[in-house]
Amino acid sequence: MEGTRTKRQKTLAKKDKKAENPRKRDFLSELPESLCHHIFSYLTMEEVIRTSLLGKRWRYFWLSVPCLNFTSLKMSSCRKVAFIDRSLVLHKGPKVQKLSISLKYRTSFAYQVNSWIHFALTRNIDELYLDFLNKEKIAYSSWYPFYCGFKLPNFIFDCGCLKVLALNCCDLILPEKFKLSSLKVLYLEHLEFSGGTINDLISSSPFLEDLSMINCNRRSDLNIFIMNVGMKSLKIHEYNVCLSSTNLEIYAPYLLSFEIHTSMSRKNYVVKRMQSLENASFDCCGFHTYCGELNTEDKGYSIVKILDEVCHVKDLRLGSCYIQVLSMRQERSPESLSFDAACLGLKTGLTEWELPGISYMLRHLQHVETLMISIDKVEQMKRVDESNGKCDSEAGQYWNLQEPHFTHLLQNLKTVKINNFMKNLSVLQRKHISYTDKELLEQLQNDMNFLRFLLKNSKMLERVIIITCKDIHFGKSVSKKMKLLFQLTKELLAFPRASRDAEISFS
Numbered sequence: 001m002e003g004t005r006t007k008r009q010k011t012l013a014k015k016d017k018k019a020e021n022p023r024k025r026d027f028l029s030e031l032p033e034s035l036c037h038h039i040f041s042y043l044t045m046e047e048v049i050r051t052s053l054l055g056k057r058w059r060y061f062w063l064s065v066p067c068l069n070f071t072s073l074k075m076s077s078c079r080k081v082a083f084i085d086r087s088l089v090l091h092k093g094p095k096v097q098k099l100s101i102s103l104k105y106r107t108s109f110a111y112q113v114n115s116w117i118h119f120a121l122t123r124n125i126d127e128l129y130l131d132f133l134n135k136e137k138i139a140y141s142s143w144y145p146f147y148c149g150f151k152l153p154n155f156i157f158d159c160g161c162l163k164v165l166a167l168n169c170c171d172l173i174l175p176e177k178f179k180l181s182s183l184k185v186l187y188l189e190h191l192e193f194s195g196g197t198i199n200d201l202i203s204s205s206p207f208l209e210d211l212s213m214i215n216c217n218r219r220s221d222l223n224i225f226i227m228n229v230g231m232k233s234l235k236i237h238e239y240n241v242c243l244s245s246t247n248l249e250i251y252a253p254y255l256l257s258f259e260i261h262t263s264m265s266r267k268n269y270v271v272k273r274m275q276s277l278e279n280a281s282f283d284c285c286g287f288h289t290y291c292g293e294l295n296t297e298d299k300g301y302s303i304v305k306i307l308d309e310v311c312h313v314k315d316l317r318l319g320s321c322y323i324q325v326l327s328m329r330q331e332r333s334p335e336s337l338s339f340d341a342a343c344l345g346l347k348t349g350l351t352e353w354e355l356p357g358i359s360y361m362l363r364h365l366q367h368v369e370t371l372m373i374s375i376d377k378v379e380q381m382k383r384v385d386e387s388n389g390k391c392d393s394e395a396g397q398y399w400n401l402q403e404p405h406f407t408h409l410l411q412n413l414k415t416v417k418i419n420n421f422m423k424n425l426s427v428l429q430r431k432h433i434s435y436t437d438k439e440l441l442e443q444l445q446n447d448m449n450f451l452r453f454l455l456k457n458s459k460m461l462e463r464v465i466i467i468t469c470k471d472i473h474f475g476k477s478v479s480k481k482m483k484l485l486f487q488l489t490k491e492l493l494a495f496p497r498a499s500r501d502a503e504i505s506f507s
Contacts, residue, residue, distance in 0.1 A: 041067035041098070045087055064093035071102035071131070081112050088119050096123035098164075105132035105150045105169065114153050121156065127164035128156075133190060151194075154178075157204075167191055172201075180205045189214035199225050206230075215239060219246070222266075226252035233257040238265075239285050252277075258310070261285050261319075269302045271309050280310045283319030283347065300325040304337070311337055317345035318361070320378035326357035336364055342412075343370040349378040349424075350446045355398050363405060369412050371454070375420040375447065375469070399453035406457045413458040420469040421447060440484055448488070452495045461499040466492075466506050 040048050040062075048062045068091070070084050080103060099120045103109070120128055132150050151171045156162075157178035165180075166187035174196025183205040198217070202208060208228055212235040216222065226234065234255055236248075249270040252258070258274065259281040282303075303325045310316070316339065323346060344365055348354050362368070424443050455461065468485075485506065492504055
């Protein structure tokens, strides 16, 4: 008995020593299961399976993980289908929180894909992501409507547990009656409705909060009527060409956030009844390519009508084409839009074609407190009259001439944030020509003149945050970059300021 006790005591003593020595403890094996599942949710299924080599505890751990990620698998489509099939057959977990699948779809895979979806629904899935986009056909699909052979099965529309649904390159044929009673987030990309409409999908999802549509219904009208009281966000992006005879209409009286980036290639754009809207973002993608001289004026009119419907929003973001349209409006129309936004974001190159539009916005935003400028390379819109919308004076003198109009304006502006400062220099660097410091400073005068104007006319200004463009490289000459930044800082500090409390930070 004494010998047995001695052995037990020795064994316990060894365990205590291991516990006391952190170098010998296996912290990985001591992690709680919930934390391991959370860590595995960031890995692909192929990587999760490899963890079975870590030890006995991990040998079969992958069979019960709740997040199954079959994206970014470096294998052929046929091997990927077989891999997904086997993984799901062996899975023993009672619950699947998320299933993500990315695959170059073929019609021969229809049975397997349907079985994967059925498996997910039987495990009370929360989030389902299906991506069937063929990356090799992106260039082709940018000019022609993309069509994918996969048709979503009808049984998915009776799922009462699905909260997030993301579909890329699918063909939807909606049943006559269905209800997605738990759906909150819906993401649709490269999708066509062969049966039913997006409104049927919205009305059958009573708890839907966020809807994103990327390049959807490009061959037909896209009419969105959102009457859901709980709807918070709507995002519409159309990067590729649509049929010019189609229309886009949106009615959403309870919507809180709206974002639309489009090439304006449809015939008509109508946005109405957005009285609850708080945040709005507008930009044009490929506007200069797809809209010729004949219809630019019509598109400009559509843009003005859209802005007129969202004048009440508190957070407004505009792209360059919207700014250029406002430049033309300032020259032609005596009527003005009045905005209530407290935060204004502008994506601009601060070019001579945009300055009147920027001035227009600042003069009609009496309550703006935060101004965010993202400097980027922009293209000039095509105009029948090339002089329309262009500032009469040189860009360097434009803001000096505008000062008399801003005597009692910009009274509430407190924060100015400039992103991608010195972006113009990146264009020069691509030419592989060496420039002197003086020439580089001249390229930044438009940006500096705008900052001078803001500092001089903003009486309540508290801080100016300037973030330089990351694409600017001076090679091994660090001193040249530091010298340029020093010169810019020196100029900024010498600018007159209407507010003594204004602080300038450079990064």
